[in-house]
Amino acid sequence: MTQGTTGPDFVRHRSVPPAAAPAVELIDITKTFPGVVANDHVSLAAMRGEVLCLLGENGAGKSTLMSILSGIYRPDDGRILVDGHAVTIESPRHSRDLGIGMVYQHLSLIPTLTVLENLMMGANPGLTLNGDQARRRFGELAASLGVSVDPEVRASSLSLAQQQQVEIIKALWKGSRVLILDEPTSMLTPQGIAELQAVLRGLKRSGLAIIFITHKLHEATAVGDRVVILKQGRVAGRLDPADLVGLSHADLQQRIVMMMFGDTTAAGADIAELRDVAGSRAASRPRTSEPLLELAGVSADGGRGERGIEDVSLDVRGGEIFGVAGVDGSGQRTLAEVIAGQRQHSGGTIRLAGRPIDGLSISARQRLGLRYVTDDRLGEGVVSSYPLSMNLVLKRIGQPPFWRRGRVNRAAIQRNAVEAVGAYDIRTPSVDTRIGKLSGGNIQKALLARELYLSPRVVVFNKPTHGLDVKTIAAIRERIRGLASDGVAIVVISNDLDELLDLSDRVAVLDAGRIAGVVPTGQGAEARIGELIVGVTTRQAVE
Amino acid sequence: MTAPLGSPETVLDVAPVQWRGAAVVDALVRSLGPIVLALLTCGLILAIVGRDPVSFYADILQAGVLRPSGLQDSITRMAPILLVAGGMIVAFRAGMWNLGSDGQYLLAAAFVAGTAPSLLAAVSAPLGWLMLGLLGMAVGAAWTIIPAWLRARYGLNEIVTTLMMSFVGSGLANLLVKGPFDGPSTVPQTAVVDVSLRLATLPGTRIHIGVIVALVAVAVVYLIFSRTSFGMRVDVLGANARAAEHVGIGVPRLIIVTFLASGALMGLAAAVDMLGIFGYMRADWNPAYGLKVVPLVFLARLNALAVIPFAAFFSVLSIGGEYAARRAQLPSDFLLLAIGLVLTFMVITQYLTDKRERGEQILPRRRAAAARA
Numbered sequence: 001m002t003q004g005t006t007g008p009d010f011v012r013h014r015s016v017p018p019a020a021a022p023a024v025e026l027i028d029i030t031k032t033f034p035g036v037v038a039n040d041h042v043s044l045a046a047m048r049g050e051v052l053c054l055l056g057e058n059g060a061g062k063s064t065l066m067s068i069l070s071g072i073y074r075p076d077d078g079r080i081l082v083d084g085h086a087v088t089i090e091s092p093r094h095s096r097d098l099g100i101g102m103v104y105q106h107l108s109l110i111p112t113l114t115v116l117e118n119l120m121m122g123a124n125p126g127l128t129l130n131g132d133q134a135r136r137r138f139g140e141l142a143a144s145l146g147v148s149v150d151p152e153v154r155a156s157s158l159s160l161a162q163q164q165q166v167e168i169i170k171a172l173w174k175g176s177r178v179l180i181l182d183e184p185t186s187m188l189t190p191q192g193i194a195e196l197q198a199v200l201r202g203l204k205r206s207g208l209a210i211i212f213i214t215h216k217l218h219e220a221t222a223v224g225d226r227v228v229i230l231k232q233g234r235v236a237g238r239l240d241p242a243d244l245v246g247l248s249h250a251d252l253q254q255r256i257v258m259m260m261f262g263d264t265t266a267a268g269a270d271i272a273e274l275r276d277v278a279g280s281r282a283a284s285r286p287r288t289s290e291p292l293l294e295l296a297g298v299s300a301d302g303g304r305g306e307r308g309i310e311d312v313s314l315d316v317r318g319g320e321i322f323g324v325a326g327v328d329g330s331g332q333r334t335l336a337e338v339i340a341g342q343r344q345h346s347g348g349t350i351r352l353a354g355r356p357i358d359g360l361s362i363s364a365r366q367r368l369g370l371r372y373v374t375d376d377r378l379g380e381g382v383v384s385s386y387p388l389s390m391n392l393v394l395k396r397i398g399q400p401p402f403w404r405r406g407r408v409n410r411a412a413i414q415r416n417a418v419e420a421v422g423a424y425d426i427r428t429p430s431v432d433t434r435i436g437k438l439s440g441g442n443i444q445k446a447l448l449a450r451e452l453y454l455s456p457r458v459v460v461f462n463k464p465t466h467g468l469d470v471k472t473i474a475a476i477r478e479r480i481r482g483l484a485s486d487g488v489a490i491v492v493i494s495n496d497l498d499e500l501l502d503l504s505d506r507v508a509v510l511d512a513g514r515i516a517g518v519v520p521t522g523q524g525a526e527a528r529i530g531e532l533i534v535g536v537t538t539r540q541a542v543e
Numbered sequence: 544m545t546a547p548l549g550s551p552e553t554v555l556d557v558a559p560v561q562w563r564g565a566a567v568v569d570a571l572v573r574s575l576g577p578i579v580l581a582l583l584t585c586g587l588i589l590a591i592v593g594r595d596p597v598s599f600y601a602d603i604l605q606a607g608v609l610r611p612s613g614l615q616d617s618i619t620r621m622a623p624i625l626l627v628a629g630g631m632i633v634a635f636r637a638g639m640w641n642l643g644s645d646g647q648y649l650l651a652a653a654f655v656a657g658t659a660p661s662l663l664a665a666v667s668a669p670l671g672w673l674m675l676g677l678l679g680m681a682v683g684a685a686w687t688i689i690p691a692w693l694r695a696r697y698g699l700n701e702i703v704t705t706l707m708m709s710f711v712g713s714g715l716a717n718l719l720v721k722g723p724f725d726g727p728s729t730v731p732q733t734a735v736v737d738v739s740l741r742l743a744t745l746p747g748t749r750i751h752i753g754v755i756v757a758l759v760a761v762a763v764v765y766l767i768f769s770r771t772s773f774g775m776r777v778d779v780l781g782a783n784a785r786a787a788e789h790v791g792i793g794v795p796r797l798i799i800v801t802f803l804a805s806g807a808l809m810g811l812a813a814a815v816d817m818l819g820i821f822g823y824m825r826a827d828w829n830p831a832y833g834l835k836v837v838p839l840v841f842l843a844r845l846n847a848l849a850v851i852p853f854a855a856f857f858s859v860l861s862i863g864g865e866y867a868a869r870r871a872q873l874p875s876d877f878l879l880l881a882i883g884l885v886l887t888f889m890v891i892t893q894y895l896t897d898k899r900e901r902g903e904q905i906l907p908r909r910r911a912a913a914a915r916a
Contacts, residue, residue: 342789362791380785394779394790398772406771 683810
């Protein structure tokens with residue numbers, strides 16, 4: 001195993017590629033929406049055999065740019081060249097015909113169909129399905145990418161990394177010049193990321209131009225042959241192959257931070273990926289002597305295809321941050337929901353400050369100071385068609401001061417929202433804006449504002465920074481540390497090992513619904529946790 | 544929590560309609576635009592079949608609004624439509640597609656019509672009306688219990704179960720009318736409630752107090768959804784059922800409560816019709832309000848007050864239209880055609896104005912580009 005200090009990051013190794021020709025060029029692209037300039041004279045070129053990284057915070061204009069390339073939007077101004085010829089991309093179909101393949105962040109395979117059926121669905125020209133031909137094509141592509149997926153199995157049985165590989169094959173099915181990957185690592189485990197990196201190498205060898213969209217700085221510097229940094233719709237900076245090979249990792253990061261935020265001091269120190277602060281954080285916090293949250297032998301079934309948990313015991317003191325690591329789908333969500341009261345447990349006991357809370361409802365637990373920040377922000381966290389102000393009180397429907405004797409008090413709801421917007425730095429046109437229109441980072445801040453009202457005692461965070469930009473990530477981690485300093489007991493569930501190492505005092509590894517081990521963070525913790533995640537110790541024990 | 548609530552939350556957007564400034568203009572375009580378009584199309588069809596569209600419309604207006612008795616009939620017709628609409632709004636806003644209103648209505652109608660003659664003979668009329676109103680509500684509500692429970696407990700799709708229960712309910716209503724509730728008449732129908740014992744009318748009119756009941760009912764539904772925590776919970780359930788679970792709303796209980804309330808309003812509609820207008824129920828009779836009211840409540844965006852003008856328009860068209868069709872020697876089917884056209888154009892207009900609200904081009908892309916050039 002190459003587990004160790006690299007963690008879930010990309011491994012950086014490359015040389016300067018040979019002089020390349022642009023497969024696609026965007027020249028002076030401008031696109032405005034009512035009130036927003038999403039792209040402001042953006043120019044960039046994707047070269048054959050190279051990875052072009054498009055780096056920027058949420059709302060920097062990355063997605064708009066790619067929607068233009070994939071034919072969803074038309075630019076207001078500017079030109080697009082494909083293989084040197086000016087084109088007007090009429091529609092998504094036209095974009096595909098031009099050889100532009102797109103793999104979206106959220107995978108779109110139909111789970112009940114086999115891999116091959118999924119592939120044939122979009123691509124089969126006639127009425128009848130030609131399985132043999134499709135199988136041959138799949139074989140070719142899989143071999144060239146080094147992918148080993150059985151084309152006859154149902155898409156639902158594939159891991160997320162494999163599903164993504166199939167999506168890449170789908171994008172290449174008709175022969176592409178350019179492949180666009182939108183935040184391709186956001187759903188993947190460390191192993192999945194390593195596989196993706198191998199696939200990218202294969203794609204580069206075959207002469208494809210790749211556009212890799214990300215908001216993670218280390219990914220951009222690790223996989224990109226060129227990096228274009230977008231900020232508020234404009235190109236804020238570019239790094240060429242010479243820069244990427246010539247500069248050290250730290251220098252690169254500093255340059256990019258400079259381009260993204262305009263200064264290296266304030267924002268740079270906050271950058272979540274700079275781990276220097278990790279050593280100093282925990283020691284200074286006071287702890288309560290008794291645990292605030294205790295789980296003793298808790299078992300529960302998962303629902304909706306989630307894995308359940310079995311015989312989970314843990315305790316978290318006030319002032320402590322308890323991390324939960326593990327491969328996605330190891331029972332993390334069930335654990336969080338059982339603590340929050342959203343799911344009944346079949347065995348064991350949960351105590352809050354020594355008091356059993358097994359039979360209590362979600363809202364009773366909330367009133368006792370137990371809070372849960374869900375990872376599924378849009379799915380269950382908010383009602384996206386509702387205004388921000390309403391979403392901020394969703395967990396307190398019927399409670400004063402927002403409702404008195406069942407009657408709504410809109411002024412109180414409004415006041416609460418204005419306060420939350422200030423206190424949590426939620427960027428929104430107004431408190432009446434539908435929350436679904438806000439960026440992921442601002443939705444997450446709204447959820448924090450909703451969960452952390454009054455005096456929380458125990459807070460469970462499920463993937464608190466998942467899919468957010470670096471600035472918001474830094475702000476959220478700072479808030480979590482702040483809560484711990486105030487004596488709150490905190491559980492952070494995450495698939496980002498760096499985050500857990502950075503934040504937690506101890507990290508438990510969840511493996512197939514059971515706790516495989518608990519590791520205090522510090523020297524050598526990363527390797528130890530990595531071993532537990534991939535199951536080395538369990539296997540050794542069995543042998 | 545067991546119900547895997549794959550609710551149709553994205554089908555519609557129940558954000559409260561705000562009646563301010565530009566929104567008023569918008570509402571006018573939305574409501575008048577489609578009517579004008581439908582009248583034009585209908586006029587064209589009338590002209591093709593050799594009738595005079597102008598006199599046809601004049602007849603509708605005459606018989607549905609201008610003539611005092613017609614106006615009163617139109618207003619009276621609104622009562623059951625408003626109540627059924629209210630019942631649908633309660634369920635639909637919870638994301639519960641109670642499409643079994645016809646069965647709930649007919650069964651309640653059979654019970655009310657079957658027991659009314661003897662009950663009204665025994666107690667004073669106002670008390671009798673109250674008891675029969677409650678009976679209708681109880682029967683309508685009871686007929687939703689099975690779909691509600693199946694949905695709340697097992698997550699069974701309520702569209703299927705309410706529709707199926709509707710068939711069973713209307714069949715059962717017929718059995719009751721032909722069996723235990725069969726009256727003295729030779730045709731299978733219940734005994735007739737004496738005209739003197741029917742719902743009181745507003746002084747000097749034929750408008751019965753059921754209309755007032757219906758208006759109060761939709762106003763209450765409106766207030767519940769705009770002001771109360773209960774309404775908010777129902778709305779959250781309808782907008783995002785998973786969020787409702789997440790924020791700690793007791794989802795199964797709420798599903799059952801909204802279903803019961805919905806069925807009760809359907810049953811009340813039946814009681815009002817039986818006691819206010821018909822006075823008896825004939826076997827195989829079915830006004831089938833359900834299919835007609837569904838589009839109305841959607842056009843009103845599930846807003847209980849906004850449904851009132853739609854119900855009024857619908858009533859005028861059906862009362863005046865009957866007369867106009869007779870005069871033009873057209874089958875009454877023609878009326879359904881006219882109503883259908885209006886509703887279709889309303890839906891199209893709403894789609895286009897929604898699209899504009901979202902800042903999109905109303906015209907398809909290619910044509911929009913050409914128009915700019």
